[in-house]
Amino acid sequence: MKESWISCEEVITRLFDYLDREMDSDTSAEIERHLERCHDCFSRAEFERRLRERIATSGRQEAPQRLRRRIKNIIEHF
Amino acid sequence: MATGTRLKVPVSQPRERKEQFEKQVTCLMDRLYGTALRLARHPDDAEDVVAETISNAWKKLDQLDDLSRMEGWLFRILHHTFVSQWRRRQCRQDREVELEPGDNDNPFSLFEKLHQPFLLWWGAPEKEFMNALLQEDISKAIDNLPDAYRIVIVLVEVEGYSYEEASRLLDLPMGTIRSRLCRARSLLQKALWQQGHDAGLARCGGHSPGNTSGGDV
Numbered sequence: 001m002k003e004s005w006i007s008c009e010e011v012i013t014r015l016f017d018y019l020d021r022e023m024d025s026d027t028s029a030e031i032e033r034h035l036e037r038c039h040d041c042f043s044r045a046e047f048e049r050r051l052r053e054r055i056a057t058s059g060r061q062e063a064p065q066r067l068r069r070r071i072k073n074i075i076e077h078f
Numbered sequence: 079m080a081t082g083t084r085l086k087v088p089v090s091q092p093r094e095r096k097e098q099f100e101k102q103v104t105c106l107m108d109r110l111y112g113t114a115l116r117l118a119r120h121p122d123d124a125e126d127v128v129a130e131t132i133s134n135a136w137k138k139l140d141q142l143d144d145l146s147r148m149e150g151w152l153f154r155i156l157h158h159t160f161v162s163q164w165r166r167r168q169c170r171q172d173r174e175v176e177l178e179p180g181d182n183d184n185p186f187s188l189f190e191k192l193h194q195p196f197l198l199w200w201g202a203p204e205k206e207f208m209n210a211l212l213q214e215d216i217s218k219a220i221d222n223l224p225d226a227y228r229i230v231i232v233l234v235e236v237e238g239y240s241y242e243e244a245s246r247l248l249d250l251p252m253g254t255i256r257s258r259l260c261r262a263r264s265l266l267q268k269a270l271w272q273q274g275h276d277a278g279l280a281r282c283g284g285h286s287p288g289n290t291s292g293g294d295v
């Protein structure tokens with residue numbers, strides 16, 4: 001916190017903007033530098049990042065054969 | 079095989095294009111279904127969303143010059159298809175319930191919950207928690223979110239949409255996307271905490287039963 005311009009509190013507040021890449025590149029770089037130095041914020045960012053990966057994985061689900069057949073049928077009749 | 083007349087539905091696409099279309103759809107099927115399932119929650123509804131998406135995509139295929147860009151295009155159609163179905167179904171009452179304001183200044187943080195001082199003996203509780211978390215726990219927590227929140231989570235976290243893209247798709251201001259996302263994450267993390275707590279993942283205080291923590295969520 002002493003070394004960085006940006007405080008831990010601010011990093012936490014803006015963490016999701018950072019992970020979503022919804023901020024300007026200067027702020028993003030500043031947060032990145034902070035995360036390199038601050039273990040607490042780094043662990044938290046890693047946690048949120050991993051959770052996010054798990055959430056993203058939930059968008060993959062084996063499609064039932066029934067659906068595959070149905071789609072094949074639809075396309076055949078186009 | 080253009081017929082010269084302006085048809086809304088292309089009666090026949092060149093064979094090669096049709097084959098390519100089918101090939102790509104087949105490859106993307108697990109993701110199309112998975113995304114539709116997170117959005118619609120019920121397998122039957124999800125299958126309907128995918129089927130309608132494929133029909134809609136076929137009707138619009140002429141708009142897509144480069145078939146190698148089909149993936150993003152197809153998912154946008156999937157979201158449009160779901161959102162328009164959802165709007166048709168949604169009644170006014172639902173809207174009001176969903177738009178109940180949350181405490182966005184003080185969102186629930188799973189990480190903070192896992193980092194309470196009396197848990198420190200446990201090593202890296204957040205890693206333990208994450209490792210013990212099942213994929214179905216996550217799906218369940220997402221599925222239990224109210225529609226308005228679930229949709230933004232799926233768009234941003236599952237599909238990687240920017241806030242602006244989500245804002246355009248849902249026809250909502252960026253500020254609304256931002257606040258719904260914040261609320262959605264808070265609700266999702268709270269649900270995961272609660273589920274984990276119920277499953278004994280977050281063994282608050284080890285053997286001590288009862289609700290040393292998390293009982294108030």
Ligand SMILES: [Zn+2]
Pocket residue numbers: 001007008009011034038039040041042
């Ligand atoms: Zn820090």
